[in-house]
Amino acid sequence: MIRTAFFTVITVLFFFVLWFHNPFVAHESYKVPAEHMKIIEDYGRYAKEGKQLFEQNCQSCHSVRYDAVYPASIQANPNLKALQEKYGKVLPRDVYEATFYSDLMALKESFGKVPPDLSTMYIARGPEYLYNFILEPQKVLPGTSMPPVMTGRPEETAKIVAYLRSVSEPDPAEKNKRALMGVFTIGYLILMGLLLWIWRKKLLEKMGLH
Ligand code: HEC
Numbered sequence: 001m002i003r004t005a006f007f008t009v010i011t012v013l014f015f016f017v018l019w020f021h022n023p024f025v026a027h028e029s030y031k032v033p034a035e036h037m038k039i040i041e042d043y044g045r046y047a048k049e050g051k052q053l054f055e056q057n058c059q060s061c062h063s064v065r066y067d068a069v070y071p072a073s074i075q076a077n078p079n080l081k082a083l084q085e086k087y088g089k090v091l092p093r094d095v096y097e098a099t100f101y102s103d104l105m106a107l108k109e110s111f112g113k114v115p116p117d118l119s120t121m122y123i124a125r126g127p128e129y130l131y132n133f134i135l136e137p138q139k140v141l142p143g144t145s146m147p148p149v150m151t152g153r154p155e156e157t158a159k160i161v162a163y164l165r166s167v168s169e170p171d172p173a174e175k176n177k178r179a180l181m182g183v184f185t186i187g188y189l190i191l192m193g194l195l196l197w198i199w200r201k202k203l204l205e206k207m208g209l210h
Contacts, residue, residue, distance in 0.1 A: 004197045030128035036158035040127045043162035048077025057149045066119035067167045075101045110146040122168040
């Protein structure tokens with residue numbers, strides 16, 4: 001019994017750590033003012049506005065491939081439409097990189113590296129880092145070639161982060177499904193642990209060892 005309880009606690013603890021305080025996710029010390037954090041948390045409401053701001057301020061360099069948003073030079077490339085008819089709006093990465101190689105290299109030529117695709121940047125960096133980096137790139141990443149396009153516009157910056165979040169997060173139905181799946185998995189493990197323990201006890205009794 002003690003052993004079962006022990007393993008149950010360990011299992012639950014393991015998933016708790018992964019979900020609520022994942023040590024593999026960077027816990028940055030960057031701050032976001034409360035009123036702007038609200039915008040990022042309410043991302044469903046601000047995503048559309050954020051996307052427009054992104055198109056105006058960021059799309060000259062960056063793509064958000066998961067949302068079929070490509071850098072301005074590529075957006076203007078006549079090949080894009082034909083490819084999208086063939087592969088769908090969101091192009092496979094290899095097709096995208098091979099076809100627009102020279103456009104991407106032109107960006108690299110200008111900035112020292114290809115400005116990264118921002119589809120999953122929210123997951124990789126989190127809201128605090130993104131908000132501060134976009135607002136003042138030099139402060140967060142000294143020497144970066146990313147220009148300070150949003151400096152002095154914190155609210156609009158928060159809306160852009162909200163947009164990036166909306167792209168990187170699965171929609172709410174999918175999220176609920178995943179949460180439910182997690183609960184089922186833990187429930188299953190606990191149940192199996194209990195059944196095994198009962199079975200073991202029965203076996204021991206049968207063998208006259210109990
Ligand atoms: C003139 C080109 C240009 C524009 C405009 C631009 N960026 Fe960038 N951005 C870059 C480059 C180049 C890098 C790579 C910088 C580096 O690694 O030093 C970068 C990097 C980034 C990163 C990754 C930072 C990291 O830690 O790796 C984010 C996020 C980002 N940009 C967001 C934005 C957003 C949001 C906008 C619009 C408000 C924007 N950028 C506008 C060129 C640009």
